[in-house]
Amino acid sequence: MPSSPGRGTSLRPGLFVSVDGPGGAGKTTIVRHLAQLLAAEGEQVHVTAEPSGGPIGKVAATLTATVRGNALACLYAADRYHHIETEIEPYLRAGHLVISDRYVASGLVIQRFDDVDPEFLWQLNARARRPDLAVILEAKPHVIAERLEARGAHNRFQLLPDSSHTEVAYYQHATSCLNAVGYTTLRIDCTSREPQQTAAAIRDHLRTLPAAKEAAC
Incomplete structure (x- = not known):
C-alpha cells in the first residue's frame, strides 16, 4: 500500500505496529x-x-508446503531479520508509521504445528526489533473454523484437524510469552466485531501509548 502524503502530528514519527492472530x-x-x-x-x-x-520471504512462502520443522522456522526467522533491516527500519527512520501483517507472534505459533519447541522459536526471534504495539487478534475457534471453511485454507497448517482450536491456544501462549519479556500487547476479540471497529480500536489504543502522548505535548 503506498504511503500517504504528509506527516501526522498526533503520533510519534517512526511508530511500529504488528498485527497477528489465527487464520480467519x-x-x-x-x-x-x-x-x-x-x-x-x-x-x-x-x-x-x-x-x-x-x-528470503519469497523462498519461505514457496517452501512452506514442503519444508518442515526447524528448517522452516529458521527460514522464516531469517526473512524476519532481513525484513527488519531492509524495509521496516528504513521506513521507521524516515518517520513512517509501519504496520506489519504478521510478525514475531506468528513466528512463535506457526511452526508449533510441526512440533517445533516453543523455546527454540523464542530464541530464533528474541533479537527481532520489538514493535511499539503488538496487536493480537482473537476469535472463538468455531467462528474461525467457519471463516476458514468459507474462504479456503491459505496454507497446509490450516488443513490440519481442529487447527482453529489449536492455533487459538498457541496464540494465547505466545501472547503470555511476549508479555513476560516486556512487549506492549493489545488483545482484541474479533468474534463479533466488524473489521472497521477493530481498526478503530487499535487506532484509539495507539493514542494512549506513552510515546504518542509525548509527541502530542
Whole structure:
C-alpha cells in the first residue's frame, strides 16, 4: 500500500505496529482499514507483511508446503531479520508509521504445528526489533473454523484437524510469552466485531501509548 502524503502530528514519527492472530481472524482486512484510518488523519503509513516480499520471504512462502520443522522456522526467522533491516527500519527512520501483517507472534505459533519447541522459536526471534504495539487478534475457534471453511485454507497448517482450536491456544501462549519479556500487547476479540471497529480500536489504543502522548505535548 503506498504511503500517504504528509506527516501526522498526533503520533510519534517512526511508530511500529504488528498485527497477528489465527487464520480467519481478519488480519489483512483490519490492517487495511487501520492504514486507511491513520492515513486519513495525516499519518505517513507504510503497510508490510510476513513472509515479506523480499528474496528470503519469497523462498519461505514457496517452501512452506514442503519444508518442515526447524528448517522452516529458521527460514522464516531469517526473512524476519532481513525484513527488519531492509524495509521496516528504513521506513521507521524516515518517520513512517509501519504496520506489519504478521510478525514475531506468528513466528512463535506457526511452526508449533510441526512440533517445533516453543523455546527454540523464542530464541530464533528474541533479537527481532520489538514493535511499539503488538496487536493480537482473537476469535472463538468455531467462528474461525467457519471463516476458514468459507474462504479456503491459505496454507497446509490450516488443513490440519481442529487447527482453529489449536492455533487459538498457541496464540494465547505466545501472547503470555511476549508479555513476560516486556512487549506492549493489545488483545482484541474479533468474534463479533466488524473489521472497521477493530481498526478503530487499535487506532484509539495507539493514542494512549506513552510515546504518542509525548509527541502530542
